[in-house]
Amino acid sequence: MTYPQTFYAYLLVLLFGASATAGEWTYKTTEDGQFKLGRNGPNLSVEVRSMTVTFRVPEDWQITSCIDEPMDFIFAADSPANDLSLAFTMDKNVRHLSPAGQYNSHLEHIRTVYDDKVQMSTERPFRLHDGRRLTPHRYFSDYWGQRLVLLIPEDEYTCQFEFTARRSLSDLRESHAAIQRLLDSYRCSHKTDLPNR
Numbered sequence: 355m356t357y358p359q360t361f362y363a364y365l366l367v368l369l370f371g372a373s374a375t376a377g378e379w380t381y382k383t384t385e386d387g388q389f390k391l392g393r394n395g396p397n398l399s400v401e402v403r404s405m406t407v408t409f410r411v412p413e414d415w416q417i418t419s420c421i422d423e424p425m426d427f428i429f430a431a432d433s434p435a436n437d438l439s440l441a442f443t444m445d446k447n448v449r450h451l452s453p454a455g456q457y458n459s460h461l462e463h464i465r466t467v468y469d470d471k472v473q474m475s476t477e478r479p480f481r482l483h484d485g486r487r488l489t490p491h492r493y494f495s496d497y498w499g500q501r502l503v504l505l506i507p508e509d510e511y512t513c514q515f516e517f518t519a520r521r522s523l524s525d526l527r528e529s530h531a532a533i534q535r536l537l538d539s540y541r542c543s544h545k546t547d548l549p550n551r
Contacts, residue, residue, distance in 0.1 A: 382421045389428060389444070391419050398429055400444060407444065407513055410539035412532075427516070438529045440536070441516040447507070456505050456512060457491045464493055471495045477502060478530060480537050492526070500526045502533070508542045 379394040392399035392408075396415065399408040411417060415431040427441035451459060461474045472495045479489045490504040500523050506513040517533055519526035 382419070384421060384428075391421060391428065393417070393419070398442075400428055400442075402444060402511065404545040405508060405511065406543050406545075407508070408539070408541045408543075409442070409536065411440070411536060433532075437519060437525065438532065439518045441514075441518075443514050444508075444511050445514065446510055447512050453488075453505055453507060457503070460491075460503060460505075461493065464498065469495050469497045472498045477527070480504060480534055482506070482537060482540060492523075494523070502526055504537070506540070506542075509544075513542070 377395045379392050379397075379399070381390055381392045383390050388402060390401040392401070396411045396413050396417070397408065398411065398417070399406055401407075411431045412433065414435070415433050417429060417431045418425070419430075420428050425441075427443040429442045430439065432439045447456065449455075449459075457474065461472065464472045472493050475492050475494075477490050477492050479487045481487050486506075488504060488506060490502050493501045493503060500519050502517040502519075504515045504517075506515070515537070517526070517529065519529060
């Protein structure tokens with residue numbers, strides 16, 4: 355084979371190999387019609403109105419959606435390796451609270467519904483690809499365990515990641531790099547091509 359033939363053969367192998375390994379997105383709409391959920395292997399997306407949020411969990415994590423089974427979150431995912439889990443949801447910020455107000459409101463909700471002994475403290479910040487540095491809050495008690503919540507304001511909605519380490523505070527803090535890698539994949543896009551009405 356000549357060099358050009360070898361090059362084109364190699365290129366075809368790369369192209370067809372990549373398309374064979376790349377999965378396809380599948381979509382489902384929640385029963386209330388509010389969210390369109392997408393999945394392509396470990397890649398997840400949530401579309402609401404003109405906004406789409408995407409992120410990626412590690413390959414070996416077990417993923418569940420609110421369509422698969424009833425739960426308070428849109429997506430949940432569990433790590434088999436270090437007992438770290440995440441839950442993701444989006445809520446409309448109808449009361450137009452600041453991030454600090456939303457964290458305090460979340461604390462009040464937990465105390466009212468689940469455990470009145472839950473405490474809250476700030477933890478090391480995370481960075482997003484768009485340059486934002488956001489400070490998560492840790493909610494904890496003997497009953498509640500250790501849960502790290504990161505709120506990401508996106509226009510009229512707030513995206514919420516909740517990370518739980520089943521063992522201890524040190525396990526949760528040691529997961530900072532793994533959580534940052536997951537957040538590196540977070541994207542929020544807005545449709546700008548909507549027709550004028």
